[in-house]
Amino acid sequence: MDFAGAYSWPNLSFILQGFGMTLLVAALSILFSFVLGTLLGILRYTRVPLLNRLLAVIIDLIRNLPLLLIIYFMYIVLPQLGLKLPPFWAAIAALTLFEGAMISEIVRGGLTSVDRGQIEAARSSGLGYVQTMRHIILPQALRRMAPPLVSQFISLLKDTSLAIIISLPEIMHNVQILQGHSPNYVIPALLLAALLYFAVNFTLSIIARRLEARKI
Template sequence: MNDFFAALSADNLSYLLQGLGITVGVSVFSIIISLIIGSFVGIAMFEKIPYFSSLIGTLNNIVRNLPLLLIIFFTYFSLPQVGIRLPVFWSTVVAMSFFEAAMLSEIIRGGLESIDKGQFEGARSTGMSNKQTMIYVILPQAYKKMIPPLISQLISLVKDTSLASGIVLADLTYRGQVVYAQNSHYIVPILIFMTFAYFVVNYLLSLLAKYFDRRLA
């Protein structure tokens, strides 16, 4: 019991919570960027623009079938070779944003395809352009259907930030390893704390998904 309280001392808790802040920060930036990129990619694949949609779809499939850890390593270690040097925080954000955008784009494309064709025809019959139809009629309906799977994917994103400890991102996972490396008796208490912290963040996201699901039903 003494080891438990020693592992979770005020200094260690402060250190771990700072790591949790980095985890949340990476997640927030990655979520915003991946939603933007994923929306454009999903719409491009849905529109079936000659050649362009096929090219985007092929690139998207390549990214989706690569391990996220490989993409993180590539971003952090390979980009400097071509003169692009990013801090570890932003390297992680870039890697996770592109990977998650590839995942989210499939959800978005599927959401768009679930909208009845009559919605497109009805909007265009009122004189709306294709762009106006997509922005004002189709996307609002599609996003209502996509919110639960989108948030489920974003929960996975939060958990996947732990992979960035491989490039020494000082997130919760990395800092937890630093703390219990000081004393082997700290391993269980620190793992319990990390489990609780990840659970709380992801559980709050799941509650958010249920809230929007009820509101938009």
């Protein structure tokens, strides 16, 4: 093990650049998957029979596929259909689709947990359906969904490492490149990667626990 060589500034900078890419992909995927998941969750909550069944089949299909397969699909299959995505956007598209399906179930569960009597009370007071969802149901549901959402975002951050298969220059990809330079760099580089992942995920875990304890 060569800690001094592995942590020399060029190598350290290379690992940190990879972690920056990991955080960027995770941040964009969290944003897009939250929007997609919220939309799908609300649509399923509306309980329009045909739409609900169709979305249920699609969401269950995506949730039961390996994320690795979805990444391959975005990067290898889509170009054969005429849509070529660079590794960066292929990874984001795959994570958004997969995590969006997961989040949709969290959103649907959060909405369902709100007493439907409140909807009837709001509608009887003159509020429309959209106003009821926006001002009455969603605020309560979001408070209940916060802890599981944060936990899902933690999983998303860890899942970004799977993008190594399409050569996305995230942290594990860069660690693998350092391994090619010297086998003595492997353990120090992996330890640093583990520490960086742990620092971010542990922080998010603390936030999730506090949200759950406060029941905000």
